[in-house]
Amino acid sequence: MKRLCALLIVLFSLLPTVDAHVGNPDIYMEGHAGPYLLYITIRMPQVIPGVAEIEIRSESSDVREIRVAPMQLTGPGSRLAPTPDLARRSAADPQFFTGSLWLMEFGSLQVHIEADGTRGPGELAVPVPAIAQRTLPMQRPLGLTLAALMLLLALGLISIAAAAVREGALEPGAVPKFENVRRARIATAIASALVIALLFIGWKWWRSEAVRYEANVYTPPEIDALLDGSGRLVLEQKPVHMALGSSRRPAQLVDFKLLIPDHGHLMHLFLVRLPAMDSFWHLHPERDANGEFVEPLPAVPPGHYQLFADVVLKSGFPVTMLGQLDIPEFAGQPLTGDESGIAAAPISQSSAGALVSPLPDGGRMVWQRPQTPLRANTALLFRFHVEDRDGKSARDLEPYMGMAAHAEIIRSEAAVFAHVHPAGSVSMAALDLAQAGLFSVAAGANAMSGMEMPAEHVDPEISFPYGFPKPGLYRLFVQIKRAGQIETAIFDAIVE
Numbered sequence: 483m484k485r486l487c488a489l490l491i492v493l494f495s496l497l498p499t500v501d502a503h504v505g506n507p508d509i510y511m512e513g514h515a516g517p518y519l520l521y522i523t524i525r526m527p528q529v530i531p532g533v534a535e536i537e538i539r540s541e542s543s544d545v546r547e548i549r550v551a552p553m554q555l556t557g558p559g560s561r562l563a564p565t566p567d568l569a570r571r572s573a574a575d576p577q578f579f580t581g582s583l584w585l586m587e588f589g590s591l592q593v594h595i596e597a598d599g600t601r602g603p604g605e606l607a608v609p610v611p612a613i614a615q616r617t618l619p620m621q622r623p624l625g626l627t628l629a630a631l632m633l634l635l636a637l638g639l640i641s642i643a644a645a646a647v648r649e650g651a652l653e654p655g656a657v658p659k660f661e662n663v664r665r666a667r668i669a670t671a672i673a674s675a676l677v678i679a680l681l682f683i684g685w686k687w688w689r690s691e692a693v694r695y696e697a698n699v700y701t702p703p704e705i706d707a708l709l710d711g712s713g714r715l716v717l718e719q720k721p722v723h724m725a726l727g728s729s730r731r732p733a734q735l736v737d738f739k740l741l742i743p744d745h746g747h748l749m750h751l752f753l754v755r756l757p758a759m760d761s762f763w764h765l766h767p768e769r770d771a772n773g774e775f776v777e778p779l780p781a782v783p784p785g786h787y788q789l790f791a792d793v794v795l796k797s798g799f800p801v802t803m804l805g806q807l808d809i810p811e812f813a814g815q816p817l818t819g820d821e822s823g824i825a826a827a828p829i830s831q832s833s834a835g836a837l838v839s840p841l842p843d844g845g846r847m848v849w850q851r852p853q854t855p856l857r858a859n860t861a862l863l864f865r866f867h868v869e870d871r872d873g874k875s876a877r878d879l880e881p882y883m884g885m886a887a888h889a890e891i892i893r894s895e896a897a898v899f900a901h902v903h904p905a906g907s908v909s910m911a912a913l914d915l916a917q918a919g920l921f922s923v924a925a926g927a928n929a930m931s932g933m934e935m936p937a938e939h940v941d942p943e944i945s946f947p948y949g950f951p952k953p954g955l956y957r958l959f960v961q962i963k964r965a966g967q968i969e970t971a972i973f974d975a976i977v978e
């Protein structure tokens with residue numbers, strides 16, 4: 483019986499809590515469903531299967547109803563939409579809709595949104611990378627109840643077997659003979675052994691399921707970055723030890739050969755000097771014949787850098803890989819193409835109130851921020867205005883890698899990193915895949931027109947939907963292109 487108890491204790495102390503996620507799994511997006519401009523927030527579940535909460539705000543008041551459905555982003559599942567759920571319209575605010583959706587599988591999914599109103603129907607697709615952020619432990623009362631029930635069943639089974647052998651063949655009222663009692667003892671021993679064996683098999687099964695699930699808990703892949711003799715930065719993926727069955731084998735999480743370009747580049751590499759965040763670089767390493775990413779490093783000032791390497795898998799699943807690099811004093815290569823680098827004052831609480839960031843050409847960027855404090859886990863619209871050196875609205879903005887602007891939002895200790903665009907926090911490559919799958923071509927084209935910037939002229943008003951995942955001190959790098967020059971504005975923000 484002691485062994486049984488020990489087994490039960492082991493059984494219910496399983497499933498360790500893994501708090502692995504770095505960053506912000508929630509999705510913020512702005513886009514057109516037909517004629518309607520929608521601001522969408524998807525709050526991702528901690529575990530898969532799990533329920534994602536969707537909040538949609540319509541810019542106009544003529545949207546009557548919104549329906550939402552989850553699907554795969556690519557492959558056959560992307561063409562088979564389930565029956566969509568009707569989003570609830572808020573009674574207090576008729577432009578606000580909420581819904582919840584079960585996400586049943588890991589990987590690259592999308593939420594398909596159908597809006598209907600006085601201007602007819604419209605569609606929009608939001609790419610959704612579904613990951614488990616942790617393993618949920620079993621609740622104690624549930625565990626204890628199940629353990630008690632199992633104990634009852636196990637003891638019941640053993641005593642039924644013993645009683646059947648001892649008394650099954652007796653006449654009513656007769657007393658069991660010594661022989662019956664002896665055989666009952668043997669039956670008890672056999673039944674106990676069987677029950678223990680069954681529990682052991684159950685425990686093994688439970689454990690293998692748990693290990694399989696743990697392998698799906700997402701931790702950002704790591705990269706090894708090193709500077710070779712010729713001043714090239716070489717990025718190699720660190721293998722992770724994946725649990726496969728009962729063994730743990732080294733595996734590469736990201737296949738460097740199966741990536742798709744995201745606004746024209748296979749990798750966007752960001753270097754931030756820590757802890758001051760006073761040196762920031764946005765580079766585009768290229769894949770060499772060995773399958774490694776290499777970059778002739780520009781004249782990055784020496785120091786300890788945090789690396790964020792953004793790539794998008796073929797399935798449309800975006801991955802930010804993490805690395806560290808100590809850069810010595812050295813003469814770097816000149817910047818090329820869309821690459822940029824900037825030096826700034828150290829991040830600080832006292833600079834968090836500043837709403838104006840000077841730009842290198844004498845112009846400036848103004849953050850049109852509400853006076854209210856910034857709150858974590860709240861969908862916000864970040865609005866910026868670009869002025870030229872005469873204080874007038876800048877008229878020389880150009881698309882920068884196909885977008886009006888790119889913003890990188892980093893928490894002070896670098897545990898939160900987001901790369902956002904006017905369309906939101908979704909990867910643009912994934913968004914292209916999602917829009918391409920829309921049922922009506924017109925709807926896809928319509929949705930895209932709000933996201934890409936094919937025109938030569940870019941408006942000096944820029945906005946990004948995003949929400950901070952937790953309180954703290956953040957630095958925002960807002961990158962634009964004006965008259966052929968890439969410019970980066972910097973804002974610090976305290977989030978409550």
Ligand SMILES: [Cu+2]
Nearest residue numbers: 888889901903
């Ligand atoms: Cu970007």
